[in-house]
Amino acid sequence: MEGGVNESLITEVAKTKEEGTLKDRVWTEWKKMWIVAGPAIFTRFSTFGVSIISQAFIGHIGATELAAFALVSTVLLRFGNGVLLGMSSALGTLCGQSYGAKQYEMLGVHLQRSWLILFISSIALLPIFIFTSPILKALGQEEAIAEVAETISLWIIPGLFSFVLSYTCQMFLQAQSKNMIIAYLAGFSLAIHGFLSWLLTVKYKFGLSGAMLSTILALWIPNIGQLIYIFGGWFPETWKGFSMLVFKDLWPIIKLSLSSGLMLCLELWYNTILVLLTGSMEKAEIAIDALSICLNISGWIMMISLGFMAAASVRVSNELGRGSSRAAKFSIVQIVLTSFAIGFVLFIIFLFLRGRLAYIFTESTEVAAAVADLSPLLACSILLNSIQPVLSGVAVGAGWQSTVAYVNIACYYLIGIPVGVFLGYVCQLQVTGVWIGMLFGTLTQTIVLLIITYKTDWEKQVWIAKQRISNWSLESDQQDVGDEQNA
Template sequence: MEGDGAEERLLRKTEAEVEEVETLKEKIWKENKKLWVVAAPAIFTRFSTFGINVISQAFIGHIGATELAAYSLVFTVLLRFANGILLGMASALETLCGQSYGAKQYPMLGIYLQRSWIVLFICSVCLVPVFIFTAPILKALGQDEAIADMAGTIALWLIPVMFSFIPSFTCQMFLQAQSKNMIIAYLAAFSLAIHVLLSWLLTVKYKFGIPGAMFSTILAFWLPNVGQLAFVICGSCGETWKGFSMLAFKDLWPVVKLSLSSGAMLCLELWYNTVLVLLTGNLDNAEVAIDALSICLNINGWEMMISLGFLAAAGVRVSNELGRGSSAAAKFSIVNVVITSLAIGSVLFIFFLFFRGHLAYIFTTDEDVASAVADLSPLLALSILLNSVQPVLSGVAVGAGWQSIVAYVNMACYYLIGIPIGAVLGYVVNLEVKGVWIGMLFGTFVQTVVLVIITYKTDWDKQVSMAKIRINKWAVAAEPNGNTQDA
């Protein structure tokens, strides 16, 4: 009889373990559905946006070498600079909207969206003089006069593109927080198709040159914005958009502070690769080194679109769960998104190691450049592996509102560790471009380790309390007529 009782208890234990496993599987399945609802459209949208620039560059390349050099210079330095600032500042909206949506403070999302429009518009106006005076700035920096003059012309055309980032970034983050960003992917695909057709018509068939190419580029950036704004304002976000409100002009300073922290965090990351190119440009045989590095960074740039998609998804999932008040769900979502992104990064790591000798021939026929790319491929593969974790942890920081902390981490790891080590290995030890890149990778590795430690040691119950304080401080209540007022 005693044996029967022991057997029964063992059976119950086994059944409980099976039930627990099934519950965990169900939990993983539900979390992955929530993750991919945000990540898939975000990845596709970023691929499409990156594709617009590639298409513009390809068609401008058929106009002339000077025009191509000028566009590449303006896009790489100027537009990426503005993009980094505005995208970084807009990521504050990801924190605020995500946490408010999780807390079911739906009317606040529309107020935050309008506040972000105000902050980003003021920032964009401050950036306009840089675009207007591009030519004299480049000449003062020693650039070729013909290229600088053409860059000045192209920069004027790119002012509307810079302003297009305001509704683009903010609407994306507003919709992502609600897991309604599939519409963004549809609009991005439509815009990309129109851009290819219009670029061909205006530059190849009708020979309108730079004005034709730039008109198509401006249209490609603004078309999705029109669709996104219509989707937001015309009823598809009825719970979260209650119309324009004067509350948008209240409590702007906390939004400005969070936006500045977010901008600093992202800009310090985006400019890191620019420093890598600048350091490489001063090495011996710089032309081959820069060509090889450009190919590697181009491949890395495409892969980064996947990582940035997971960054967005991590920010949404963490902010939603913190706003909802569930620290356990927030931690589970972090583990899930890191493992998912790392699995994809590991596959790509193996792929680029295996095909290291063949990658360059997609972009060049030069044997020296191809050999240099093959030599750099292990570093490219390692970069891709690190990129599968580091941006996700940055997304966790965005979701929790730690942008200022990560900005300090980025400054220390990238600019006080990575760049000095890269300079020493590249110039003093004479490892050249490999040395520069190894130093930069070491900085990224240290940053990743620091973010892992911060994330692991974080008191997530305290983060839930902090999110609740932030939400309650700026919350508004809905009036019977659908407008909003202070809570």
Template sequence: MESSNEERDQLTKKLLEEEHGGGDQAPLLEPKEVHRDEEEEEEEKLSLGRKILEENKKLWIVAGPSIFTRFSTFGVTVISQAFIGHLGSTELAAYALVSTVLMRFANGILLGMASALETLCGQSYGAKQYHMLGIYLQRSWIILTITAICILPIYIFTTPLLRLLGQDEEIAKMAGVISVWFIPVLFSYVYTFTLQMYLQAQSRNLIITYLAMLNLGSHLFLSWLLTIKFKLGVAGVMGSMVVAMWIPVFGQLLFVFCGGCPETWTGFSWRAFTDLTAIVKLSISSGVMLCLELWYNTILVLLTGYMKNAEVAIDALSICLNINGWEMMISIGFLAAAGVRVANELGAGSARRAKFAIKNVVLNSSTIGSILFVAFLLFRGKLAYIFTEDMNVAKAVAHLSPLLAFSILLNSVQPVLSGVAVGAGWQSVVAYVNIACYYLVGIPLGALLGYGFKFHVEGIWVGMLLGTFVQTIVLVVLTMRTDWNKQVTIAKDRINKWYFEQERRLNGSSNGSSDNTP
């Protein structure tokens, strides 16, 4: 196996040298083993404290801006909910259904499929194959745009869809109005998710942070202006959201096109339309993995919608899930950082640094999660009044607060381990784990406790928390038992294969053109 890999690497190197005139471009396919060994020997001499400090610098270069960006993006949704919540309980319940069910559905698909870029760009950047990042980005745009068009009908036919699912008539009608406003937001995700992952793989995060600040500030101002000042109601809030969601897209596109990433963006290329099958397969695996996680809470909301006094139950649950969502943005930021750090180190050929990066990111995330766990237990129920003036809803939120705190604690570990899976390219494996833990354990238990034993919303949530707990344990065991040296080989083989096929196709195309020249 090793000899065949060496022969293939030598053949690829020879082809590249012939094409590029002596091989000035250092191929990823043959990492500089001696140089890397020298780097690792130098690192071995450092104290543990210095190693942690150095790794934390690398971690927070990605995690800090990523967390802030996620906060800002999610903040747009929460600000919208806060303004809509003061328009009426029906409007709030309708917005909760659309944002928690439909948008989470679309978000899961698009974000999940876009996360294939974390594997591809992260490993390619770590291996110094910079030019491939721009090609991968363009391929993801093609795949995600087609996917968004396929999702579009659920936004057009939201009202009949919710009626079919047995939701309240007034809530379904209002949800139909709100869902149409979400269509431009849907297409903004195609570019927002992919550009963020492309930039994060290169640790170019400051531009993302600045645009996130502009995004959040403009939405807050426009929501106040259009809703409070001009009394435009739902249209004012949703119009402001559409503007806010497209600000980062245009800003990031300008940054990339105008020379912000000279090594990785060399312009549009027809090569983006080739080898889409391999990207689609990885994107689907990534999409399934993340969808199964994000849709989990969606099912919780839908199950709650069938209970008596559903409006109060949905309002209270959506507030809890939004608070949980704020904390989840921290975890997703660490998920992104874990994916980038693991992918970079595997691409660079260092199993030891990949393992150390995993331990460090889990420690950081779980420490923050533990602090927030205690904080939410202390301030239980008081945050509800940010979102509603209804006393019954506020009491229901206070009652659910302990479950919210435990959800936050689990969220500090589980998404980070999913990020490790993204960095290593295990998306399909984690998808199977999610199916077993969420849909064979969590949801059946939740339905049994909620409806069979009459524990209502609390029973549903407890069952689903148990599913998340089982999933976390499985991912911990999977990560601990992984042979990371083997993962380095797999990452190298993956990029060797794709890069070699790219060059062979390019050479074949060039030879064909030469043969046809009169």
């Protein structure tokens, strides 16, 4: 008994010496965090910038076109985007934990499985983009806006399929902390998009068609570069070529992908409902334009938090796969505090900027005034969004997607939306009341996720990760195939 205790103490001392002082641990984790978060933030800024540039050029074409693009991007595209991004986060869980456990060959197999699942999901989403006009009219949108929105949504279909490759390749590369190439490609694509948008809409006056053509090209350029990088021999350990094992044991991965998709969709659809509720209020066009500008600014700032979300997912999954609960907890604390500090600074800045940024997107003084009225809510949204996505990243790294989906349903749809409808329609606060209710739901969700993360038994999470890796290891799959052939 005494020998076992002494051995345990020696092990703990050895771990402490290996990790060094608190200062050394903080610095080491800081570097690991920014290796993922830095490129991820830049990539998301650039990718979101594609939408911002498109909206800026379309906004100067006309108010109806701007409102239609806002509806497509914040309702339909966000819907499809949420499904695919959420489902691809399952790949982040699997690749991150497999990489931490040094099951390198499984990363390529997981990537191919995710391609198959997401491609089928994209086909299932097509009717939403094909029948945009009747869908929006049924939801109470103005006929003129719905007609233009249908034209935009048909243009955006190739962009929907671009997300299949974009998100999955990013998860594959991020799990290995090799995502600088993603940032380079995203920056190059953004520059090309800015030039083409000016060339096609201003120089040659192609209007809406020119802006959408430039948008599609900007979405596909990074995918081509990422595929060349993966297939070109730079990943000899994690990419072994195409394998028939992709079709083996798909159902458990489909279930994880569906729960991942539901988790993120419930978050993204939350803001979508805000836009839809606004569409039936007084002066709908001005309200939608002002709200879409605020949501785009909030969304752009949120790219910072999504970068930290990626870092949290990678660091937690890698450490759980490696078997270190202590390192996983240390990563969570450092990433949450860093993201919150940045969010607090931005909260202060946007409290004072108010409606000045609106003129980037519109020339209407009415829309700018409406944006100014919403600015305090925008600042609060930015502050909350500095924490909530990071906690979602922790959930992805640990594989808690199903649990977080239930939390989202309760906080967003049973609390946030009813409160927003009551304040907006019953109390006649209009879009301000709706947004206050939605923020209340986000605050509730953030508090619940903080409690769950704090009370989690991380040693148990290490055991669960090991079981998951063991069940889906390449050796296990090959053994199953061999048994079937022998039978």
